[in-house]
Amino acid sequence: MHIFVTGGAGYIGSICVEQLLDAGHAVTVFDNLTEGHRAAVDPRATLIVGDLQQRSDIGDALEKVRPDAVMHFAANALVGESMTDPSKYFRNNVHGGINLLDAMHAAGCKRLVFSSTCATFGVPERMPIDETLPQRPINPYGESKLIFEQILRWYSDIHGLTYVALRYFNAAGASETFGEDHRIETHLIPNVLKVALGQKPHVEIYGTDYPTPDGTCIRDYIHILDLAQAHMLALTAPHSAKYNLGTGGGTSVREIIATCENVTGKKIAVIEKPRRPGDPPRLIAGSEKVRAELGWKPQFQDVEKIIASAWAWHVRHPVGYGD
Numbered sequence: 157m158h159i160f161v162t163g164g165a166g167y168i169g170s171i172c173v174e175q176l177l178d179a180g181h182a183v184t185v186f187d188n189l190t191e192g193h194r195a196a197v198d199p200r201a202t203l204i205v206g207d208l209q210q211r212s213d214i215g216d217a218l219e220k221v222r223p224d225a226v227m228h229f230a231a232n233a234l235v236g237e238s239m240t241d242p243s244k245y246f247r248n249n250v251h252g253g254i255n256l257l258d259a260m261h262a263a264g265c266k267r268l269v270f271s272s273t274c275a276t277f278g279v280p281e282r283m284p285i286d287e288t289l290p291q292r293p294i295n296p297y298g299e300s301k302l303i304f305e306q307i308l309r310w311y312s313d314i315h316g317l318t319y320v321a322l323r324y325f326n327a328a329g330a331s332e333t334f335g336e337d338h339r340i341e342t343h344l345i346p347n348v349l350k351v352a353l354g355q356k357p358h359v360e361i362y363g364t365d366y367p368t369p370d371g372t373c374i375r376d377y378i379h380i381l382d383l384a385q386a387h388m389l390a391l392t393a394p395h396s397a398k399y400n401l402g403t404g405g406g407t408s409v410r411e412i413i414a415t416c417e418n419v420t421g422k423k424i425a426v427i428e429k430p431r432r433p434g435d436p437p438r439l440i441a442g443s444e445k446v447r448a449e450l451g452w453k454p455q456f457q458d459v460e461k462i463i464a465s466a467w468a469w470h471v472r473h474p475v476g477y478g479d
């Protein structure tokens with residue numbers, strides 16, 4: 157198939173592109189390179205630099221490429237930033253997404269895999285978080301992704317789009333070639349590894365008074381290669397669906413830091429800070445549906461292996477993609 161990947165120069169997109177190419181698909185990447193990196197685009201793919209905010213950029217690109225399916229990663233994805241700049245989240249994640257859907261409709265492309273998030277669930281009433289729980293986001297990031305999920309339903313009903321929305325929990329780790337490099341890094345694991353590399357003096361822990369065993373937030377960390385595998389399976393899903401995607405394991409901020417110390421052999425200095433607005437205490441996935449319906453089987457259940465793959469990439473790329 158020919159797959160059109162928005163945000164294919166970003167962290168998750170770049171690794172999905174690599175996996176698609178390895179599986180024999182042709183890939184066109186569409187990215188505005190504000191968050192993504194040119195060097196993160198696999199050289200076997202074609203890169204179109206364009207912006208989803210510009211209807212003509214995405215319209216022209218899809219008209220020219222006429223792909224069999226789209227994987228849609230291009231979005232802003234920081235909980236903290238969304239709490240100070242909601243407009244950016246609704247413009248890029250909702251308005252940009254509508255431009256994509258309209259361009260797909262015009263180009264006759266009827267299949268989409270959408271990068272959604274567990275942040276659409278807010279603070280759920282029970283764990284693990286399966287697809288039956290109500291979605292009540294507590295930050296504009298989660299709200300913007302939920303709105304787009306709802307829009308997808310109508311494009312499916314009205315225009316015959318088949319979509320799969322994958323609600324990721326915490327993507328982490330790296331492939332042999334591509335890894336995580338954000339220009340402003342807010343994520344826990346890369347920030348801890350920067351301390352191990354001697355690039356930051358300490359890592360901050362945002363909140364030590366959560367109702368969890370060690371007082372820090374618990375997240376379900378999923379290896380980026382397992383996540384990429386789910387995208388590949390979603391390409392051939394028989395009908396539209398929404399799936400939660402995590403391993404079902406929970407790891408606290410303090411446990412992540414301790415595991416990074418084991419993996420790197422370095423002591424990590426920490427500073428305890430107040431809670432970060434918008435962070436739910438505990439997010440753990442119930443992923444039975446995607447296992448049963450798409451046959452997804454994560455290979456990396458162990459957070460130590462996930463961190464080891466991230467560490468190996470950071471050691472080989474100490475300045476990331478260098479741009």
Ligand code: UDP
Nearest residue numbers: 235342343344347360361362373409432435
């Ligand atoms: N976190 C932290 N220090 C950091 C970055 C993150 O304590 O430097 C915490 C954050 O509050 C959350 C967890 O680590 O509880 C995971 O945050 P991350 O930003 O990696 O992913 P998110 O869960 O927000 O998608």
